[in-house]
Amino acid sequence: MNIFISPLWTTSYLLAEVTNGEAYTKAVVASLMVTAGTIFLLSVLLGELCVRLSLPTVLGDLATGVIMGGSILSILVFSEVGEQANSTMLQFLEWVTQADPETTLAAYQFQMRAFINESANIGLLTLLFVTGLESDLAELIQVGTQAATVAVTGVVLPLVIGAITLSALFDVPTIPALFAGAALTATSIGITAKVLQDLGRLQSSEGQIILGAAILDDILGIVVLAIALSLVETGEIEITKIISLLISATIFVLVAILLNRYFCPVFTPIVERFKNPAALMLFSLIFLHILALTAIGIGLEALLGAFAAGLVLGGMSIKERLAQLFEPFVYVYTTVFFVTIGARVDLSVLNPFVAENRESLIIAACLITIAVIGKIGAGFVTFTDKPINRLAIGVGMIPRGEVGLVFAGLGAATGVLSESLDVAVIIMVIVTTLIAPFLLRLVFRSSIEKIEESRKVEAIQELAGEKF
């Protein structure tokens, strides 16, 4: 049996050790082809729909997951759910590979564990690296204090209100409550930036503060995530441990910011001197590996290392080229990551006619409310004496998007979030992403109208002054 003859992402070597059967290998390969092919086909079509509707493509990936998951097609079924995979698909696999039903099923289950989870891992790390890469620290420093007050308030308010509400009203234990609260912190800037651009308000003071605060939000959100995960691992909340994690994570990120400013101007010309076309990509991966190793070494998470690596390399003058190199990884693996999050959603939890479901719908409604109020509140503490549309700033921070979904994905995978709480977090992400564009147009239009109105009044007064 040959071990290399297998498609993208197969782990036939491993399974060769398990069964040593040619039919099994072929069934795994075929199984990968069918699941991955369907993921890519659906996500590209639904993503196209989102692009046309001016929505982020991540919603298309989530929808792909929901459709392929146990609720509808049952092509992407995680074994912990215990549901049966689509029998038509299994029969198709049997027909192609001419393997018997037991072999086909075993092959399908193996590739779900190996391929799908593997790819989702790569997708998560790539996502965090690219998020770090695109965090424009120079821009952040420009809007400094104003963005900082908005960001910190926008992280603390939803986290604290969320955790207390879940714990007090719904009897959620402390760690899940903190984890779900933490899922409310990070802002997704993509959709807001797009709407602001459409309105021609991206360069306004409000737009700049929103962008700066969102970058800082991501940093704070991922630090919160790293700490929350460490708490989940040990399962206990020691105040000294939280403080030491907070300190080491903060130092880690601060060092990354320093490296962004002082290491990159040295590193860029070294990399550019290489004529090997693979140099930029491989050096970046080496750097990612070193930071992940360092993060593990000081008791933090590898994903914080990936994010920090992106943060540092964002200081390179050739970061556009680097982002382009990582794009294909995002297209393939981050898609799989978001699809798996969707696939874990059990749609039946949303049926309001089942009594037990009402609680998770109520929790979702609560989370949405807290998510909106928390960020609008943050907008109002903007530290400035200039006239500024504080409501618009708050509204611009409402969409949660990718990092919120990372919390949902990790929450489900680690089992820290119960099924209903996990679905509630995902609903919160989807709803905040969907409502933000409308609200944003609303508050900016009213402010534009106000400004135009006051200009009209001034013009009339001027006119009147001239006449009389």
Added chain:
Amino acid sequence: MNIFISPLWTTSYLLAEVTNGEAYTKAVVASLMVTAGTIFLLSVLLGELCVRLSLPTVLGDLATGVIMGGSILSILVFSEVGEQANSTMLQFLEWVTQADPETTLAAYQFQMRAFINESANIGLLTLLFVTGLESDLAELIQVGTQAATVAVTGVVLPLVIGAITLSALFDVPTIPALFAGAALTATSIGITAKVLQDLGRLQSSEGQIILGAAILDDILGIVVLAIALSLVETGEIEITKIISLLISATIFVLVAILLNRYFCPVFTPIVERFKNPAALMLFSLIFLHILALTAIGIGLEALLGAFAAGLVLGGMSIKERLAQLFEPFVYVYTTVFFVTIGARVDLSVLNPFVAENRESLIIAACLITIAVIGKIGAGFVTFTDKPINRLAIGVGMIPRGEVGLVFAGLGAATGVLSESLDVAVIIMVIVTTLIAPFLLRLVFRSSIEKIEESRKVEAIQELAGEKF
């Protein structure tokens, strides 16, 4: 324990089921970081050296593998070799993760099986897809018959002479002898194209025939590989089976060539109409998946499907953009694939003072001779009546490169090639790659000198004619 918190390519989900220990997960992650980081660092530095010396970077990858393998550093040790991994590295891992020695060693062995082999698989498939993508069929058709005679002779001669020599002189069993003979078939065009460009002879008749024949060579070589692997799988040689494999593989490739001409002009505008930035990448992967599934369904290998997918999509007018999207995958995964081939080489086999080694050195010398003679012979059957440098065509086809290494890698992995035969194939690839540029300059320079000389003679005669 959290399952997503792991670096690029980890399979912590799988191992979580095996051990469920946090220290183990961290050790796997750290182990990946160290091995992958070292692979990338060494390969980028040695690749740079190759670029500066005008050699293909694949030699740098091979050297990286040899250095990291059991012969020198022992960082990349495959368990079947049974050697011990580098103890300094293991101690470093223990220090970083604070895991005990047994856990660290188990984690190291697991990630070698899961990560390294997994990545090598992806690298192989990507390599074949990109090889297909870059096969310019239009160019091939232009030089049609001439290239075809050269290519077919250049495949048949080394295969037959190689297999017979190995079988008759060295008592190699039939299937390994055929497999090693097949490793002598495919031409690597990269280095020849570069030398021809330097000499300004790429557009000459010789240059065009070499390029055309090399493309066809790849196609024939990969068909031969698919057939050879099927023979290895069943372990027996039935003439009816060989014929049926040959027919189905030929039809498969012919259909791919037809699709290249008639499907792509329809497919390109459809893909271009999509506004989703991920569309091109994902549609190509879907297509790769469909062809791989088809290949499996008709009893062929998934790798032939990947190659055929590349062959078809090479007909797209936007194939440059597609090649760019797959470049990062080549940088990362194909590097790992070639490094693993190098890592399986046991340098001690090369020591001529050990009596048993002499045979493998003699085999290597034989293979090199057959490789050179086979292609030069093919050059002399060039089907044309125009004056042409037949020796130059043959010499241009000498370097074996990537596809030869694919044979070596699969030969070692499936166990069909004995260790000494495998090393002999790798030595053959390295030597033919190294000598080709020198020989090529030699034959082209002598032909340039001859042409210049005859021009001089003509000029003198003209001058003489004018005078008298």
